[in-house]
Amino acid sequence: MHPLLADAAFRASRYLADVETRPVAPAPAALAALEGFNTPLPENPAAPAETLRLLDELGSPATMGMAGPRFFGFVIGGALPATLAANWLTTAWDQNAVLYRASPGVAFIEQVALRWLLDILHLPPTCGGAFVTGATVANLTALAAARHAVLARAGWNVEADGLFGAPPITVIVGGEIHPSVAKALGLLGLGRTRVVPIPVDAQGRMLAEKIPPISGPTLVCVQAGNVNTGAIDPVAEICRLAHAAGAWVHVDGAFGLWAAAAPSRAHLAAGLADADSWATDAHKWLNVPYDSGLAFVRDPHALQAAMAITAEYLPTQSEFRNPSDFTPELSRRARGVDVWAALHSLGRSGIAQLIEANCAQARRFAEKLAAAGCTILNDVVLNQVLVSFGDPGRTQRVIAAIQADGTCWAGVTVWQGRTAMRISVSSWRTTEADVDLSVAAILRAAQSVA
Numbered sequence: 151m152h153p154l155l156a157d158a159a160f161r162a163s164r165y166l167a168d169v170e171t172r173p174v175a176p177a178p179a180a181l182a183a184l185e186g187f188n189t190p191l192p193e194n195p196a197a198p199a200e201t202l203r204l205l206d207e208l209g210s211p212a213t214m215g216m217a218g219p220r221f222f223g224f225v226i227g228g229a230l231p232a233t234l235a236a237n238w239l240t241t242a243w244d245q246n247a248v249l250y251r252a253s254p255g256v257a258f259i260e261q262v263a264l265r266w267l268l269d270i271l272h273l274p275p276t277c278g279g280a281f282v283t284g285a286t287v288a289n290l291t292a293l294a295a296a297r298h299a300v301l302a303r304a305g306w307n308v309e310a311d312g313l314f315g316a317p318p319i320t321v322i323v324g325g326e327i328h329p330s331v332a333k334a335l336g337l338l339g340l341g342r343t344r345v346v347p348i349p350v351d352a353q354g355r356m357l358a359e360k361i362p363p364i365s366g367p368t369l370v371c372v373q374a375g376n377v378n379t380g381a382i383d384p385v386a387e388i389c390r391l392a393h394a395a396g397a398w399v400h401v402d403g404a405f406g407l408w409a410a411a412a413p414s415r416a417h418l419a420a421g422l423a424d425a426d427s428w429a430t431d432a433h434k435w436l437n438v439p440y441d442s443g444l445a446f447v448r449d450p451h452a453l454q455a456a457m458a459i460t461a462e463y464l465p466t467q468s469e470f471r472n473p474s475d476f477t478p479e480l481s482r483r484a485r486g487v488d489v490w491a492a493l494h495s496l497g498r499s500g501i502a503q504l505i506e507a508n509c510a511q512a513r514r515f516a517e518k519l520a521a522a523g524c525t526i527l528n529d530v531v532l533n534q535v536l537v538s539f540g541d542p543g544r545t546q547r548v549i550a551a552i553q554a555d556g557t558c559w560a561g562v563t564v565w566q567g568r569t570a571m572r573i574s575v576s577s578w579r580t581t582e583a584d585v586d587l588s589v590a591a592i593l594r595a596a597q598s599v600a
């Protein structure tokens with residue numbers, strides 16, 4: 151194995167060095183060369199080194215430079231060095247992070263990572279938690295616990311009896327709900343659109359005063375980090391209203407939950423800890439490799455009731471936490487180890503620095519682009535910047551020119567009826583110099599389109 155793994159490490163290191171300087175989007179020729187993969191199924195084995203060579207030679211050039219410092223298209227962090235290395239080692243361990251007795255080492259490390267996460271995010275230390283694939287499944291997981299709890303309080307066992315004949319659940323959401331939360335609600339039988347939508351302000355924040363009187367089993371889904379503006383709902387006020395009526399408050403904090411870890415942004419996170427459940431991503435702002443989402447639930451028993459299963463052949467009896475008691479999956483990779491590595495290698499101060507640096511870089515983008523005559527459509531409170539270059543057609547053409555130039559990559563969105571370029575800054579690799587290089591490229595593209 152050694153020469154093969156050394157070759158993989160060499161190729162990966164070379165890739166990560168190249169990604170600093172190569173165009174962010176793959177060249178058309180590299181995409182055309184993907185046809186090299188399009189062969190019939192091999193009849194016979196290939197040498198592993200040959201498999202790796204082909205993957206690197208054809209695959210690497212066809213990747214988007216998401217691991218690099220100037221990909222601003224989605225909220226995407228590059229894997230931190232310690233997390234990439236830990237991920238490789240964990241893959242070599244090849245553990246099934248299912249039960250303590252099956253894989254005690256990773257179950258133990260994940261338990262530590264969970265404790266550290268609750269600490270850094272200022273959430274109650276007794277929460278239950280799950281390491282899942284991403285915020286979509288984290289929302290699903292937390293909302294399954296919520297569904298369990300509100301129906302149990304109404305005398306209904308949803309895990310045993312399903313939703314047929316169950317007391318109806320009212321679901322209140324902000325008008326800017328992320329579609330992945332709607333999807334989670336649909337998967338749980340609560341309906342993607344069978345919700346009470348609450349109007350939002352110009353930044354996408356729910357208007358708490360518009361929440362109607364609450365009665366009966368009710369879930370309120372709030373958002374920490376609007377995918378366009380970065381805005382965070384007034385969670386403290388919403389929790390006060392909802393809890394007075396016995397409702398459950400769930401926070402979709404795919405990236406915005408991390409505001410709590412940065413002293414200068416913590417005011418935005420006020421009240422987040424009052425909620426009942428939270429979903430976030432580690433593969434976004436914590437900069438760990440895909441796929442890595444996190445669900446936290448104040449009442450661990452509600453999460454366990456929704457997720458745990460037993461079988462004669464499974465060694466589920468354990469004095470330690472069984473990871474699969476809290477996750478939709480039974481078998482899964484030990485993704486919590488990558489999270490542990492991020493938290494261990496950065497520490498509290500390193501994480502605060504990462505979040506604050508990205509927020510400062512977003513402000514730098516906004517200030518420089520505004521000074522050059524571009525219109526910034528949002529209050530830049532976190533890591534999101536929305537830029538208009540004029541009418542929708544022109545804005546789209548400028549974005550296409552930026553993507554073709556390759557210095558950086560940002561995508562298009564429509565914010566409250568206005569077409570905009572969306573810049574998300576979330577990588578540990580991004581520096582002020584990267585922002586300045588990108589601003590220059592953006593302004594060049596804007597001029598070329600004029």
Ligand SMILES: Cc1ncc(COP(=O)(O)O)c(C=O)c1O
Binds near residue numbers: 285
């Ligand atoms: C606010 C919000 N919620 C949920 C998600 C879904 O996250 P994932 O793609 O990790 O499932 C995203 C992704 O961008 C998001 O921004």
